[in-house]
Amino acid sequence: MDTEELLFNIQKNDSEQDFATLFHQNYERLFRVAFFYLQDDEMAKDVTLDVFADIWNKRKTMIVPRNFRNFSFTMVKNAAINMLEKEQRFSHDELPESDNGALSPSERLEQSELFEVYEKALGELPEKCRAVFMHVKEEGLSYDETAQLCNISAKTVDAQMQKALKHIRSAIEAYMKHGDEQAKRFLLIFL
Structure with missing residues (x-):
């Protein structure tokens, strides 16, 4: 089943099985995108899972994208950048010291x-x-x-x-x- 059919079934039929398929087909790729921006496994995992949660929560009102690959990539990228911008607001003194090369x-x-x-x-x-x-x-x-x-x-x-x-x-x-x-x-x- 292609991505467009999965998204249709998720939106119209609340198909948890199709959502799980969509998740498994795309998680690793989207995690790598988040990790590229964040350089932190936990933060990348959180961002990626949050994006999938948003897709599920907004499934009824979401306009099904023509290209889910680009759509999901952009969602993860924007979420990661938002997280970085929030981190940037903290002063240097508030940031924990790190010697792990992050x-x-x-x-x-x-x-x-x-x-x-x-x-x-x-x-x-x-x-x-x-x-x-x-x-x-x-x-x-x-x-x-x-x-x-x-x-x-x-x-x-x-x-x-x-x-x-x-x-x-x-x-x-x-x-x-x-x-x-x-x-x-x-x-x-x-x-």
Whole structure:
């Protein structure tokens, strides 16, 4: 069953089973987005679960999005940024001392800007190229699995991946300053 059918059944029939399916299909991807912004497992888990709770609680009044992937990504991103902004309001004295290497709220906001560069570059890709990239990088499919799913050859998948990676890397490199650690971390995590 595709996502659109799941959302329809959730909205019209209060289908908890379809909601559970939607949750399991999307949780890991959305958790990774939240974690990228927050750099904290518990906070990322809270944000991701809150977004799913909002979807369930607003299921009757929610306008079913055409692209749930983008819709849910934006919800998680906004929730994570809101959490960071709330953290940012605390003075430095009120923040607990941390020696575990976690990012400060201002570093997280800088990282969120970098993620927006990535998101924009991804949106600039041709649809076929973006779909191949998402299957491989977001869903973790192999080149062969992606080729079969998209009805193309594994060689075409490889060519599309090279095109996508080149475009995204150049966008990130244009954004970052020489030696920017945040950008290097981003490239390692997502590319």
